[in-house]
Amino acid sequence: MLTTALAAIAAFEVVFFSKHDKTLFGFVKILWVQFLFKHRIYNIWLCSKLHHCTFTTMKSDQFPFNLPSPLEKLHLPGRDLWIKRDDLIHPIVSGNKWRKLKGFFQILVPGEPITTFGGAYSNHLPAAAFAAKHFGHPIIGVVRGEELNARSNGLLAYCQSQGMALEFISRSAFKFLREQGWTGYRGRILPEGGAGPHALEGCGEIWRELADEPDHLVLASGTCATVSGILAAMPPHCKTQVHAVSAVKGALKEHTAVQQQASAKHITLHWEDEIHFGGFGKWSPSLLEEDKKFEKSTGIPLDPNYNGKVWAYLQRTSLEGKVVWIHTGGVRF
Ligand SMILES: Cc1ncc(COP(=O)(O)O)c(C=O)c1O
Structure with a gap:
């Protein structure tokens, strides 16, 4: 259906007018953009545009990154909220992805092969695929779910299009690998979610980019690499209270580690693990509705x-002072 519609618009463009007819050409471009947004493939579209605009002007060892990421003030009914737009860093290596990957790519020797791991909807896999291609490293992506293949979703298809060799394994084998510390694969191992000691420095930059110390810093957490990097960069006895909203059910080991890290520096860490909606990859229709409204x-x-x-956490929690x-x-693929 999608392919047919794309082909139809392209054919319309070619058959009915030439690019010299500016009015008609502009009209069809608007149709294209509406179509791409409707079908949520604008990330891929945006990415190709961004590459086109920026790669030509960047040195080959740089990414077209929007750093430091902007800090925007939102005026919401009943509260002011600051939001640090790490989501604008890059369309694919978005959010905390480059923060975590930067240190990893710095320690590689040229052309060193990489093996990394993730779920079928992991944001990490496309980011790693893109970065590996950009820096010239062959990469294997080990995916949780033996029943899947590269055509199972747009995200996996994107990974393959970037040259990532996908390997699908059972959930139990994946769990075993996680417990064993991802051993037994060739090349440099990049753990699930891009976590690891290499991530600390890059995630610490989130803190260092803030001009002042807010009263509250709120962020989502999975492996806790991002929270841990931020805590490592904060000064001891910092007045800023950190709120980690766990997207994962029962991340006890990760919670214990960051709680100890915060306590050792006399920093208040609030651990929220009641808003995971049943665990990673789970949510409710009301959550989607609220997100759409936002x-x-x-x-x-x-x-x-x-x-x-x-x-959802911020809506339920009243926090005094400056909240970032x-x-x-x-x-979204
Ligand atoms: C969009 C997004 N937010 C937050 C996280 C959680 O980050 P971390 O695993 O560093 O806790 C992830 C996972 O990497 C993510 O993809």
């Missing part, structure tokens, strides 16, 4: 896995 009133998209849950929400991105 997007409509602010123009800022939220993914239901992570930032949608942060918004770190928008950790999330790509």
